[in-house]
Amino acid sequence: MREITLSQAVNEALAEEMRRDPTTFILGEDVAEAGTPFKVLSGLVEEFGTARVIDTPISEPGFMGLAVGAAMTGARPIVDLMFGDFIFLIMDQLCNQAAKIHYMSGGKLNVPLVLRTNMGATRRSAAQHSQSLQALVAHIPGVKVAMPSSAYEAKGLLKTAIRDNNPVVIFEDKLMYQDKAPVPEEEYLIPFGVANVKREGSDITLIATSSMVQVAEKAAATLAKEGIECEVIDPRTIVPLDEATLIASVKKTSRAIVIDEGHQSYGVTSEIASRLNEKAFYYLDAPVVRMGAMDVPIPFSPALEDLTVPTPEAVADMARKLCAGDMIHAA
Amino acid sequence: MREITLSQAVNEALAEEMRRDPTTFILGEDVAEAGTPFKVLSGLVEEFGTARVIDTPISEPGFMGLAVGAAMTGARPIVDLMFGDFIFLIMDQLCNQAAKIHYMSGGKLNVPLVLRTNMGATRRSAAQHSQSLQALVAHIPGVKVAMPSSAYEAKGLLKTAIRDNNPVVIFEDKLMYQDKAPVPEEEYLIPFGVANVKREGSDITLIATSSMVQVAEKAAATLAKEGIECEVIDPRTIVPLDEATLIASVKKTSRAIVIDEGHQSYGVTSEIASRLNEKAFYYLDAPVVRMGAMDVPIPFSPALEDLTVPTPEAVADMARKLCAGDMIHAA
């Protein structure tokens, strides 16, 4: 199968859906001729014109608000938010408006919009351009949250998102835009709420989101050589969360590590770990361990930044300890 | 000891600290003559004047930004955010700016500001005036988060917050403003990061924040009559979190329920439950259970709204099941 980059996969998904549905359009900063600073959207304005690939002023709350209104009245806006860190600027429009309008109207109004943004540290971009803020959005009922872990996932999840009748936020890892993966020429969709078992194993379950799937797979490869068989699962969407698949795996392996690039405390890993603890408690041989980013603003200096995110080595170390039955945490 | 309302306690804390430190001032909508819609600040403008009790336009991002700048340059602003739901509007100033400036400046700049806001449903205020958004703030390193559970706590925590050299967000429960509690005339402070064991018990630990402390205490009283002894703990601050006290209690009781009025998923209860599971795993006789608000926008209708938040009855039911050893969750 042909291999394309995550960036190309996103671009294809957008082009296909924009061809299919004339009510779709893209809204964001430098999305047209520039194709965004990451060049993810290159070529779209040439095909769809500036009426449907709209360069906005640097007004994140404003254009997010426009997207909500357009979505409520019959269009399907796809918002491009240049850095995930800017989500703090649009929280009101996303969480007080988009997320609640369907409910507050008793089901009468819909807000079918997609917010594409990104996440991920180690790009030497410092504290305001490196955050992975998916937990914040996931906490608010009414929004769905997708976290693609490869080009294949990015395309299928984005197409599903565009057809969804709810606000969907997609966090792409900005360091993965040039990563290639096999992506079929034929159309496909990836349903929300269906986790992807990337690798089967019997000793421990590694649940990982986005770029952390690669981290988990690398750890699993290392561990396999040592005779530890990891099951690696990518939830794909954290809202809705495919709890059943995760729980079934943990019942089988009796151990789990949850890995996500957001800050660890009050983060994504806490939610997933809690559900496993609640619903697979009697099957667990060891505590479910969370591995998120350190609870510090992301520092600029490479000497510090690299310390803040989970690595394959750290995951493998932790898995070894859990499998060895070390009571690593309990005092 | 005299009893005063939570509202009076907050008012006293502000007055005392403003007398003590001339660099403190209050900034917010209708804080001066009106004393806020909740009348919590009544009388302060009369004592401190409009130069230090400042009515702002309805510009939440703007006045939050002003507070950050004032704090960085030698003042101690105390921001009044009328409803906790409006925190979505100021997330950028709070989380991209205030929370990170000390770190990004390598420790050179400080942001000693207090953001007082509120939380709590069942006031029939619908989806945009009923949220309990503490989890969002707690996820961002660099901010501290306090959740007073009584008039006594509100006064002591607020005074500590005002003297802290970091951004602190205090969530007051808006339904508790008229609740009375004994509050000494003498000055006192309540340190951050020290949980309060409200009731000792040996069978199960109920960890509860803010108004949920009352809910837990009511459940505990009911259960005591049935011979189930609950330990009730109020963490007081969720950042920093007094993990040690919580873990020690759970090691003793072997069971726990965590109760908070924020949405359950990706919420405060998930973090606390995760830490207990990680660090007291081998002492647990049952899964740690989370009880948060339902994952739905808060509905207006009383017939629906009352269903969304944890009640003493629900907590007691859950505690009974856990103590009876029912494998309540595992399939």
Add this chain to the structure above:
Amino acid sequence: MAKAKTNTEDYLRMYRQMVRIRTFEDNANQLYLNAKMPGLTHMYSGEEAVAVGICEALTDDDRITSTHRGHGHCVAKGANFKEMFCELLGKEEGYCRGKGGSMHIADQSHGNLGANAIVGGSMGIATGSALRAKLLGQDDVTVCFFGDGATAQGLLYEVMNMAALWNLPVIYACENNGYSEYTKTEEIAAGSITARAEAFGIEAFKVDGQDVLAVNELTQKLVARCRKGEGPFFIELETYRYHGHHVGDINREYYRTKDEEKSWKEDRDPIVRFRGYLVEQGIATEDELEAMNAEIAKDASEAVAYAEQAAYPDGSEVNMHVYAD
């Protein structure tokens, strides 16, 4: 007062709609005072000519966005009393199945995109509705209602900039009732409100918000121009709210005088003024108008009685409508 017109039917409908709003609010206030209404509510009484003057210049395809003080917009855009009172009381038959209440009330089928409890929260929504119209080649116009206090929200300037750049068919209708909660507008708004819109290249107008015909005429003109692609526009409407900021705001002397309230009510009431005009112009007699008032009062009390009896939503609804299918 604007000059006479011959369209009797339109005038009588405007009168009727203003009276319907006043009547709705009087009943809502009574429900609050009798502790029959959950929560609080913000009365539109005194501002009727604004909502009616504007909405009567719109078709059902045109959209509006409303505010926390939204009953007036809701009635003016074509809603029924029954579903409105049901919503106010949190009943299943309410426009939002009881999930929205006063602060989110809207008859969505008539193009009302919702009342909003975030001040300024709907400015983006209104502008986005206009963007959608342009994008899809539809010729409807969107009116964004908001208060003087809401002009302090930065969002307004962000969306006005985009509306101006892209010539969107949106009208920003600033209901300047002189107060933002318990604070006078002049204490929280520097400079000039219309100049702010003009600085973005938007034509801005100031109009007497107590004169329904003046409001309606201006709006008709601007709506027509919007449909020709000449939008956006900005209107500042000078008006007054008779009640407190919300129904619980009873002792108001610390922020505004009784004299001031009296003079607005007695000298500039939009309904009284328009009624005088209708009679004077021979468009209707006092008796006819009284009969209309009585009929509206009856409608309202029947709707209130209905709503009081109506069922609450079933508990199972709490989980419904979080996500659309």
Add this chain to the structure above:
Amino acid sequence: MAKAKTNTEDYLRMYRQMVRIRTFEDNANQLYLNAKMPGLTHMYSGEEAVAVGICEALTDDDRITSTHRGHGHCVAKGANFKEMFCELLGKEEGYCRGKGGSMHIADQSHGNLGANAIVGGSMGIATGSALRAKLLGQDDVTVCFFGDGATAQGLLYEVMNMAALWNLPVIYACENNGYSEYTKTEEIAAGSITARAEAFGIEAFKVDGQDVLAVNELTQKLVARCRKGEGPFFIELETYRYHGHHVGDINREYYRTKDEEKSWKEDRDPIVRFRGYLVEQGIATEDELEAMNAEIAKDASEAVAYAEQAAYPDGSEVNMHVYAD
């Protein structure tokens, strides 16, 4: 060009500071091209007269807030090369101990409240600093630097409103370099930028940002008026960035022509212009200025060499400075 002055020392310092900025940026760009600098950076080259003209009108007690394009402000407000290059390379001796990098660089001890990677993110901070001055009876002034693109952030209008209402000692300095990333300002800014400030009752000025004396004279006047309680003010400075939006933005023809770049560089360069003026007025000779340039170049390369050798922060620092004591 503004008229001559007798203050030779001031003039030479302005010249020196402009050359220091240009030299800093040339070295930073080289570090990037040589893959010695982590991340990206935004060059201030071409805009030197703005930062220098303004900062030379300030004292060390006066504050500024800076932007993503912040090296120029940092130098102009009194920073040293050594700590700046260390910061750029993420070294422990950097102004922010390597934690901030290019987008957060600041010599805090000279009143620089920080560069900001959120466009418009420091508008509140600057205005709050001015509020603090007023509150505590201090007479310093705060200058808020931001770009033309940042005028699209609603926050600006919120804080200008408060600054105007409360007469705060803040100067909003809009560096209009014609572009917001890869988009021309006229495509994303409707109306008039100065009119927007004026609509809030703020006196606004437009000045040639390539003329350091014009910038400096105007700023001196406005700073003095701010100290007398006559603030706030707004200045739009017409300027140009010579490099791409950031160092990686190399192929720019799709959004601006080489001719345009050439004409700004050749006809309006702030350093060349000011240098000609200094020589013409007999304030300095070509040789003296060349010597100054050479000295600055040497300083810079020494600082670069130092920074390249300097130590990274110890790993244990990652957890430090999350909270202040």
